[in-house]
Amino acid sequence: MSFISLLWVLLLGSLLGLELIGKVPPTLHTPLMSGANAISGITMLAALTLIVKAEGNVPLLIIGSVSLGFALFNVVGGFFVTDRMLAMFSRKPSNKK
């Protein structure tokens, strides 16, 4: 893919991000932050690419693996913790008195 089209991707992605969050109730700031944070762990794909293309280069395999570990720590932890927070909100209406 050419550099120019990657720049287009960057531009459109940024615009999408700006559009997506218009009005967020303060209640959701913390979960939204941690959810978006989990998504930023998408670098795990880059780490995977690195490992696959390492072609037996052990130091590179190790760097890729450590990077993958960090990314997945971010992704898995981020989504779980967000779910835990949000579970507290959605539990409420059911035990309403």
Added chain:
Amino acid sequence: MNLPIIIKFVIDLLAVLLLALGIKGLSKVKSARDANRLAAFAMSLSVVGLLSYYLGTSGIAIQSWIWIIIGSIIGSLFGAILAKKVPMTSMPETVALFNGCGGMSSLLVALGVAIFPISSGQENFDIFKSLINEVSISVSIFVGAITFTGSIVAMAKLQGWLSTPGWTQSKVRHFVNIVFAVASLIAFFDLINGNTSSIWLLVIISSLLGIGVTLPIGGADMPVVISLLNSYSGIAAAAAGFVVDSQLLIVAGAMVGAAGLILTQVMCKGMNRSLVSVLFGGSLSAQSTASSGSGEYTNITSCSVEECALTLEAANKVIIVPGYGLAVAQAQHTLREVTKKLEQNGIEVIYAIHPVAGRMPGHMNVLLAEADVPYEQLKEMDVVNPDFPATDVVLVLGANDVVNPQAKNDSSSPLYGMPVLDVQEARTVFVIKRGMSAGYSGIKNDLFDLPNTSMVFGDAKKVLNDLIGELKDLGVGEK
């Protein structure tokens, strides 16, 4: 032959769509939980897409599989364990830690590619292409390192492991940070010029810059910083996308980067702070105590827990204003016991939640939800403000600046213009507080001087426990 490419293209497209819907859904209470799961699903989908693409084209060596499995198991396991175990009160530092690790991941990818250039076969090595490569590697390292060290410092400060060193409040820090910034620029250009060894210089200097920028920022501004660092980690991911030529990474990273920026802006607005003053103004308390002479309190009424209990017993409507102090004392469960007693006596209890109550915007809602406070009793500031004149008792627990009437009345006050809760309109206000120390802004709170305000001194948790005892003695909540 083109099938793997087409499949990957379709999966990537679907993943981007789902991620966008996920972020969108996370900004509404109703859809938030499903949206979070949707985003998690999209992420796993993208992994499947990538792996199947390589399986269908170049194949994946056994050795690669081994390292993939090792990395994923260790990372996911630690992430899951931490996410399950961590108490709700330490949410801000947890998010900071996760965020820092995302930045570290981007940093490592760029470092790996820089030290061992990967052969993708189809690349034609013209100068333009390699320049782009160098630039994206440098950006990824630069932003990744800042995100990592910045987040770790933020976490350490929130945990109380690190305090704000004195020198960071003086002008020296600007000088230090400018030196770091210039040095990283030099390393950057040196790297592009083909001097590969300066990559280590770039790593070290950007790490130091991350520390230097975060260290001077005061505790209550931390959420804004974490949100900003979250935005950075998106940018780092997008830069890593340029390094490994992945559109999906670029889109997702850019989305998180931009959304994080908006969220940061929204948070700043709620705290009546500009992003610039958060980043470069240093800790607010350090400036304002010096500049806007805080003045003495002249008319403080303090009262015992017993009096407070008697007044509460006679009330019809009580509003609780929880703040940072309540979160720090972890008294939300004790508070819930008090309010349960009051409710059993037929007293109407609601909680007034200032947009930035707690340690992070929205954090107070999470804490109170954890203590089983019914969601519909939590009222946002704009909804609850008209209610105060018809309220008998307001309990202010560990909140300070957000109930300071100066923000409305005194145009010379640094707080002026900040949205506040109009607690002084209520008949009686009890402020439970450890001492007369100023709030985060370091500004005198006029509320404490008002005739209808009484101070109950003590740790929030202890006072609430005593309150439970007193209410019990009065027979409240036992019928």
